[in-house]
Amino acid sequence: MENSKVFVVTSGKGGVGKTTIVANLGASLAKKGYNVCLIDADIGLKNLDIVLGLENRVVYTIIDVVTGNKSVMDVLVKHKQIKNLFLLASSQIANKDMVSPDDMINIVSKLSKHFHYIIIDSPAGIERGFKNAVVAAQHAIVVTTPDLTSISDADRVVGLLENQGYTENNISLIVNRIKPKLVKKNEMLSANDIKEALALNLLGIIPESEDILLSTNEGNPLSISRGNKLHVVFDNISDRILGKNIPIEKDLSGIDHTPEGFFEFIKNLFRRRG
């Protein structure tokens, strides 16, 4: 297999949905038949295994690879349902200084012989962990929500990425948690406002939805979680990564703009149990 394409998902600010986007994007690409490896670079505060529902299966972590205990291919955890989606988990007891940028480059270069796509989940912040996550990737995806705090942090992160050698051509933007209703009423920044402020290519718009919360709690990515409309958005984004030209407007078109009713929520709860 030829060398893989390596993406890093980053934001600067915490809580904007990096990990969820990594999990769902990976699942969507894997569903389309590509071999995908997700790397959790948030060492010490790992979350990606939980979002994927793999927290009970993690035995070895990235630290075992760095210390030389195990080889990279031995520590990968396979997803329960999607057989070509793998996770390189991070350790909860280690800290970010135990992995160096060189280690990360080594790990990614070994993995890249086996996978079509590698997606690295970067930690919040701009310290060592950020450098580790960013150094090995070819393309950066910056995630922001429509808050000014998040946008200003994203701007700083893009600056740092440019210092690391990234250009506007290999940085793209995902706007998360847009509420189309508020945007229509001019009470929230629209994706286009954010695109203009940050001057980046827009890779996708993800509307605010409870489906995400449910699928995260369930430990199933949206593509295999039943009864949601949001997986269309991630399919669009993964199509764009594959090089297909899909208009950005399609991200919001499939979504019902009316908020989910109480009844619907209860129904979902039962569906989850059943």
Add this chain to the structure above:
Amino acid sequence: MDDLVYAKIIDGEIIFYFTKGHTQKELFESFKKELIKMKSFFNIGDSFYVYFEDGSQYNLINNIIKFAKNFDLNVAGAYFGKLPDGKVGNKELTLSSTKIHRKHLRSGQVVQNPGDIIIFGNVNQGAEVNAGGSVIIFGKVFGTVRAGITNKKNVFIIAYEMESPLVEIAGIPFYNYEWPKTPISIRIEGDKALVETLEL
């Protein structure tokens, strides 16, 4: 120029000129002010030269070196009395070339140049532009802009749209100024800085 101490850039080297006819205390105070004003112009570890018109004031150098250390700057050398040929120069600096930046300036990024700076793109909040000469920005400005740091008076700032909290031109600051929503130019007229709207 009635400053006791002023900075010039000659052949890419920064030289602080200590004029004669003043006490050492006056000179040192003036030097401190000048260096603090210019500190954003230096990178850590940079060095500069000093020149004393009155050669008998050489013992000031110790204090100068100590003070410069506070900013992680070094004194590379000193001249006394008569400057060597080629260092004399005109009173206005012989500026180095213009720097052209063809990208948006992101938060945390700094563009600096002893000469002029032209930017094609926005200057975002948290970014800094420090020029020894003039600054032209084809874009919106939310960050800090300093022009004429070396106390050059015939400098200007031109911006497509200014929304910056701090603009400094030849040491004259504009804090939280109400900028017009049009292209503007700022230039020095006498001792005052003049803000004008521009017709492009």
